[in-house]
Amino acid sequence: MTDAIRAEGLVKEFKGERALDGVDLTARTGAVLGVLGPNGSGKTTTVRILSTLLRPDGGHATVGGFDVVRQPHEVRRQIGLTGQYAAVDAELTGTQNLVLIARLLGFDRAQARARATELLERFELSDAGGRPAKTYSGGMRRRLDLAASLVGRPALLYLDEPTTGLDPHSRNGMWAVVRDLVSDGVTVLLTTQYLEEADQLADDIMVLDHGRVISQGTPEELKNQAGDQVLELRTVDSGQLPLATKIIEAVTSAPVHSDGLVANVPVNDVAVLPEVVRRLDEQGVAVGELSLRKPSLDEVFLALTGHSAEAPDTDDAPEGARP
C-alpha cells in the first residue's frame, strides 16, 4: 500500500523567520495522521503546503503520488481542505454553499442538488439548509465547512484544527464525523492543539515545535513518554502538601511536581488512586481536591522537549520548573 502523503525536508520562511525547518512527514493511506503542536509551531503552514496553497522554500512533497509544486492540479483533484476558520459564504444558504462547490467540481444541476441534500442530511443541517450561513452557530458552520470539503469525495482530507473554539458537544460531534470518514476509507491529516483529540482520532501522531518534528509515533508511544494520566492533589492545609507529596511519591514511584499549592504526577496505572487515598487518610492528610486528568499539551511538551509549549524560547530552567 502506498502512502497518501510523503514530505521530506519541508522548509518555509516568512520574512526571514523559519516557520518550517525541515519537516519530514508520512501519512499512511486510510489512516489518520495527527499533527500536534502549539500555536505557531508550523501546523497550518504544513497543511497549506500540502494543499498547494503555499510553495515550500525547500524540500518536496507528494500527495497521492503527485508533486505539490509541479502537479498542483492533480493534487487538488484528490484533496479536501477544512481550514482553521470556517470558509463558507456567510450570505449564502447552506444549500447554496454546497451546490456552488458541486457545480465547480463538474456536477450538473440535479447532481449538485442531490449531493448538497445528502451532505446536509449527513451533517444534521437539513433543517438549516435554506438559511444563510451567517445565522448558523459556530459548530454548524464548521460542519457546513467540512461538508463543503467533502463534496467531491476526496481521497484525502485536511482538517486544520477542526474543533478549536467549539463547545464540548460540537466537538464530540466533529469527532464522530471524522471516525465515520475514516471508516469510509478517507485518509485524514488532522492538526490539533489538544493531546486528547489526537489520542482519540489519530493512528499516528507527529509533534511539531518551532517548525521541527520533535516526536513521532502512535498515541500509545507518545503517552508513555508523557504519562497516561496526571494525578493532581490539593490539600486543605497547604502546610500538609509536602507530606502528601512524599506519600504520592512512595506510591507512584514517580517524581512529583509541587508548586506549593498543587501537587501533580504522571501516572500510567489508575489503580494507584485508591492506594494514594488510603495512605493519605492513614496519615491524617485532609484532601481538598484529588483528580485524575489527561496530560495537557504543555505537559507532553515538557516531557518531550524539556520546555513548556507556552514559553519555548526560555530554555533556562527546565529542571527547576518541573523535576
Added chain:
Amino acid sequence: MSTVTTRPSAASSGPVPQIPQRISPLLTVQNGLQLTWRSVLKIKANPEEVFGLMLQPVMFVTLFVFVFGQAMMGDWQTYRDFLMPGIIAQSVIFATMGTGFSLSQDVEKGIFDRFRSLPIARSAPLIGAILGDLVRYAITVVMVLVVGLAIGFRPEGGVVGVLVAAALILLFAFALCWMSAFVGMLARTPMAVQSFAMILLFPLTFGSSAFVSPDDMPGWLAPIAANNPVTHVVDAMRALMLGGDVAGPVIWTLVWSVIITAVFSPLAVWAYRRRT
C-alpha cells in the same frame, strides 16, 4: 514513487463527476460563470446593500441638482440635464471599489483558500467577482436614471442613446474593476482598500467633466481634466443622451477601457496568485 490513488471515497456511493485532467479555456469560462452566480446570490441575499446602492444616487442627484443647479447654470433644470450623465458615471465608478473590497474580504475570511484548493481555473474567482459586480453596476445605472426621470430628465437620445451610454459606462467600469481588484489583492485589509480607493476615485471623478465643464476650471487643471479618461466617458454619455459629437469621446472611451484592462487585468491576476 507511489502510484496514482484516485479512489472515490467519503460517504456512500453516488455519482462523482470526472474532474478534468487539465483546465481548458472553456472550463475557465464555466468556473467563472459559476462564481458569477455566487456574486449575484450575494447581491440578492443583501437587500440592504441594494438599498444602499439606491439611496446614494437619490441623495447625490437631489443634492447636486437642487443645491448647485441654479448657481452653476442659472436654473436647476439645465444643470440637471448636464449632470445626469456625469452622476451616472460617478455612481458607477465609485461602486467599482466594491470589487476590491469584497475580494479582500474573501481572502481575509479564507474563502479564497477553499477555491484555490479546488481543481478549478485559478482566475475563476476573480472573473466571477468582476462579472457579478457588473450586475451591481447595472442596478446602479437604472437607479440613477429612475431618479433623474422622476425629476423631469428627458434625454433626447431616447432609449437607444441611453442604452448605449449605459453600455459604455459598464465597459469602463469593467476596466476599472481590474484596477480595484489589483488594489484589493495588494491591500492587507478591506478597510485599507476602501480608503485607498477613495483617494484614487475622488480626483478621478471630480476632476472630470462629470460635474463642471473643464473650460470653467483654472488653467492648470483644465487640460488635466480634459484628458481625464472619465471626461471622455462622461462626454460620450452626454452626447449619446443629449446630442452632440459622439464619435470622438466614444472612441476615446473604448481606447481607455482597453488600456486600463490590458494593464490591470494581468496585474490583478498576478497579485491574486501571489497573495498567500
